Amino acid sequence: QVQLVESGGGLVQAGDSLSLSCVASGRTFGAYSTGWFRQAPGKGREFVAGMSWTTGDTLLADSVRGRFTISRDYRKNTVYLEMDSLTPEDTAVYYCAARPSRIATSAEQYNYWGQGTQVTVSS
Numbered sequence: 001q002v003q004l005v006e007s008g009g010g011l012v013q014a015g016d017s018l019s020l021s022c023v024a025s026g027r028t029f030g031a032y033s034t035g036w037f038r039q040a041p042g043k044g045r046e047f048v049a050g051m052s053w054t055t056g057d058t059l060l061a062d063s064v065r066g067r068f069t070i071s072r073d074y075r076k077n078t079v080y081l082e083m084d085s086l087t088p089e090d091t092a093v094y095y096c097a098a099r100p101s102r103i104a105t106s107a108e109q110y111n112y113w114g115q116g117t118q119v120t121v122s123s
């Protein structure tokens with residue numbers, strides 16, 4: 001079992017930056033891939049970024065490429081999402097997810113989920 005806990009959400013203004021963290025417990029990420037998803041009110045869960053824990057390969061959604069960065073810290077068993085140049089369209093609940101395989105962009109392919117952290121960007 002993997003338990004995921006996100007933190008770092010908040011209320012910011014357009015153009016600001018914010019960093020989210022996702023700490024895993026129960027086991028290390030090992031051969032897992034981790035993903036960040038977001039869900040805005042009335043919308044489905046959208047893939048934002050993914051990372052292979054073993055290779056470090058990353059994948060970013062077109063909507064965030066060039067503004068968001070995903071990274072990891074082995075020692076802390078933590079994955080980060082650095083978000084720059086935020087816009088009101090980035091407002092959503094952000095979720096961390098993990099799966100014991102390569103990066104996937106579909107939420108249904110992830111086995112473990114955090115509780116989510118709210119990011120609100122005002123104009």
